[in-house]
Amino acid sequence: MSDSYYELLDETDARGERFVACDLVRSTWTAAIQHAAPVSSLLVRALERCAHRDDTRLSRVCIDLLGGVPAEGDLWVRAQVDRPGRQIELISAEMVGLGRDGKPRPVARASGWRLQQLDTRDLVAAPVAPLRPVAEATVADMKKNWDRNYVHSLDWRWLTTPMAPGPGESWIRPVVDLVQGEVMTPLQRLFAVADDANGIGTKLDIRKWTFLNTDLTVHVHRVPAGEWTGIRADTSYGPDGIGTTVGTLFDETGPVGAIQQSVLVRPRP
Numbered sequence: 001m002s003d004s005y006y007e008l009l010d011e012t013d014a015r016g017e018r019f020v021a022c023d024l025v026r027s028t029w030t031a032a033i034q035h036a037a038p039v040s041s042l043l044v045r046a047l048e049r050c051a052h053r054d055d056t057r058l059s060r061v062c063i064d065l066l067g068g069v070p071a072e073g074d075l076w077v078r079a080q081v082d083r084p085g086r087q088i089e090l091i092s093a094e095m096v097g098l099g100r101d102g103k104p105r106p107v108a109r110a111s112g113w114r115l116q117q118l119d120t121r122d123l124v125a126a127p128v129a130p131l132r133p134v135a136e137a138t139v140a141d142m143k144k145n146w147d148r149n150y151v152h153s154l155d156w157r158w159l160t161t162p163m164a165p166g167p168g169e170s171w172i173r174p175v176v177d178l179v180q181g182e183v184m185t186p187l188q189r190l191f192a193v194a195d196d197a198n199g200i201g202t203k204l205d206i207r208k209w210t211f212l213n214t215d216l217t218v219h220v221h222r223v224p225a226g227e228w229t230g231i232r233a234d235t236s237y238g239p240d241g242i243g244t245t246v247g248t249l250f251d252e253t254g255p256v257g258a259i260q261q262s263v264l265v266r267p268r269p
Contacts, residue, residue, distance in 0.1 A: 003022065003175075005176060005177070006021055008179050008180065009074070015078065016076040016094075017046070018075070018076050019076070025039075025071055026071050027149065031147065032070070033071055034068075034150075037196060038192065039065070040192075041188045041192040042179070043110035043191075047091045050081060057187075059113050059114070059220060059221075061111070061218050063109070063217075064110075065214055069107045072098075073098040074098065077093060079093035079094075080093075088113065090113055093109070093111075095109070126254055136159065137170070138157060139157050140156045140170075153175060154172055155172070156170060156172050163202065166234070168234065170200050171228050172230075173193070174192045186223050187224075190249060194249060195213065198213045203235065204237075210264075213245065221255075228252055229249060230250030230252075231249060233259070241264065243263035
């Protein structure tokens with residue numbers, strides 16, 4: 001892979017690891033801010049590396065976006081253990097960017113429950129209907145609709161027709177690195193596309209409405225395998241400009257987790 005979402009500039013900066021974002025993080029809403037998927041994946045990277053233990057893994061990650069994450073300027077990411085434990089740990093991570101005044105400010109936060117692993121292969125069960133295989137999906141060439149931004153980093157294939165009734169279904173894989181020169185872990189790869197659930201589940205015309213999510217919460221019952229992440233998602237809209245996206249995440253062998261997002265719905269000017 002020759003492209004990436006981020007470049008690591010300094011591992012030892014006092015504020016945390018210092019990064020610069022590349023063009024492929026840019027949002028489809030505006031080029032001035034980042035899409036939440038790369039942000040989420042970079043925060044997961046920090047959670048995974050914080051006081052790492054081979055006998056544990058993340059089971060739940062909640063991402064809160066504290067406003068538009070700037071696409072320009074330095075970014076700092078750091079993580080800490082909030083609640084240590086032998087079987088259960090709570091980890092948090094924070095991303096800091098430059099505000100309009102040029103001063104650093106928190107722009108996104110993540111918390112993750114990290115649980116000790118145990119062999120429960122005899123108990124495996126996931127009663128969710130699988131997605132149809134990648135081979136049956138239709139390639140979506142969304143690159144032609146935007147200047148270079150996040151969608152240019154993806155191989156995106158639809159199993160359903162966008163905005164059709166019922167849950168939307170897609171297979172997606174990032175075709176760039178998260179951090180230049182690094183290989184993504186399975187969870188980093190999952191979070192590099194999980195935030196797309198909102199776009200897959202929407203029934204709103206992007207030319208008439210904006211539907212930005214303020215967060216995403218993902219529960220992972222099984223570590224995904226392979227390059228492809230499948231998403232089945234649907235969005236419910238209330239009468240007051242607020243919606244909720246609910247979805248299931250898959251790898252090519254079956255479901256791996258669940259996602260929810262809060263959605264702010266507004267008419268375009």
